[in-house]
Amino acid sequence: MITRRIVLAGAAVLAFAGSASAQDYKAKYPELTFAVVPAENASGVTERWTPFVAYLSKELGVKVNLRIANDYAAVIEGQRAGNIQIASYGSASFARARLTGVKTDAFANDINADGSTGYYSVFFVKASSPYKSIDDLKGKNLGLVDPNSTSGNNVPRFELDKMGIHDAEGYFGKVVFTGSHENAVLALSQGTVDVAANQWTSDDDSTLAQMLTKGMLKNADGSAMKKDDFRIIHKSAPIINGPYAYNSDLPEDLKAAIAKAFFESPTKDKAAFDRLSDGQKKGFHPATTKDWDGTIELIKFVDSLRKKKAT
Known part of the structure; x- marks a missing residue:
């Protein structure tokens, strides 16, 4: 016969076991x-x-x-x-x-x-540059992020391959790994590279947007750079x-x-x-x-x- 005492005792054992498990x-x-x-x-x-x-x-x-x-x-x-x-x-x-x-x-x-729940890999150039497409950048310098970066290396290489550029190092004058998404944007803003691969979800949600909000990007005269100082020349398919x-x-x-x-x-x-x-x-x-x-x-x-x- 199941009594109230047995039920209560069983509940106490389960509670203790659950508590012990949680710890x-x-x-x-x-x-x-x-x-x-x-x-x-x-x-x-x-x-x-x-x-x-x-x-x-x-x-x-x-x-x-x-x-x-x-x-x-x-x-x-x-x-x-x-x-x-x-x-x-x-x-x-x-x-x-x-x-x-x-x-x-x-x-x-x-x-x-x-x-x-996705974002994009984009190629940024400075808006003041003459570059309108990847075709304009042969022999120029490309800034990537890290060999294991999705939007900063792997997807860009996939996108370039679709354009017929199977060897990025052979197409561009120099390919530089900058180490972080911010460093890639900095390299572009400072003229170290002519084009930079980076992550972008929307105009307000990207590494570039975050850096502009923090005032990290400056023109040569020390004034703050703005969103329209940069141009996207290529955007990938969505990435998870x-x-x-x-x-x-x-x-x-x-x-x-x-x-x-x-x-x-x-x-x-x-x-x-x-x-x-x-x-x-x-x-x-x-x-x-x-x-x-x-x-x-x-x-x-x-x-x-x-x-x-x-x-």
């Missing part, structure tokens, strides 16, 4: 490391992400440390070694991680202000927004807690969430690793171009 990951992971790829300079990344990381620490009940990666590969290798538990990836760097056996799983990506990913080997309760904290952040800590994108994102969209299968195929294609060039 399991805290014992194993008293600290977590959250790494971010270098879309902007280190101080900019710190200012943008510190409030959100503080929010994560509060929600997860363990200290979350922010790591600003020197390059995209550092995030990949940090997750491979298990030194990074949560990462903000670009689509191509996540695909590269998966292709090279890193045990990492996507759980979310950004929702744009218009509700979409890069994922937020956690190590596949993390405890399931910790994975669930991380995802929950992300999805609830726009309402639980709107100020911290809005700081991430200057208020240009609406929230986080639930995602799975398979959502980047198309990007993996893109990376394989770009790798094949490199191999053809080597032979």
Whole structure:
């Protein structure tokens, strides 16, 4: 016979087990490391992400440390070694991680202000330049971001290949990896390169827009540059927004807690969430690793171009 006492005792056991389970990951992971790829300079990344990381620490009940990666590969290798538990990836760097056996799983990506979850790779030139298309830039200098950047290397090479330019290094006078999206725009503004590849979601949501808002771009006379000082001469097809990913080997309760904290952040800590994108994102969209299968195929294609060039 099932008595009220047995039911209550059973409920108490379940409650205790649930409570103990909730604490399991805290014992194993008293600290977590959250790494971010270098879309902007280190101080900019710190200012943008510190409030959100503080929010994560509060929600997860363990200290979350922010790591600003020197390059995209550092995030990949940090997750491979298990030194990074949560990462903000670009689509191509996540695909590269998966292709090279890193045990990492996507759980979310950004929702744009218009509700979409994608962006574009664009080629920027200065508006004062005579360049109207890629055809005008043969022998000129191209600024890229990082070998593992989606919009700053892999998609640009794919787009160039579609135009019949199978060897970027042979077509342009010089191809320079600048290290970050901001550095690529800076190189263009300062005349170090004639054209720069970069990420762009809308006129108000891009690395260029963020830099203009912060007053980072100056003319030769010291005056602030404006949006119309730059021109887009080519825009790619839409690219899926890069994922937020956690190590596949993390405890399931910790994975669930991380995802929950992300999805609830726009309402639980709107100020911290809005700081991430200057208020240009609406929230986080639930995602799975398979959502980047198309990007993996893109990376394989770009790798094949490199191999053809080597032979």
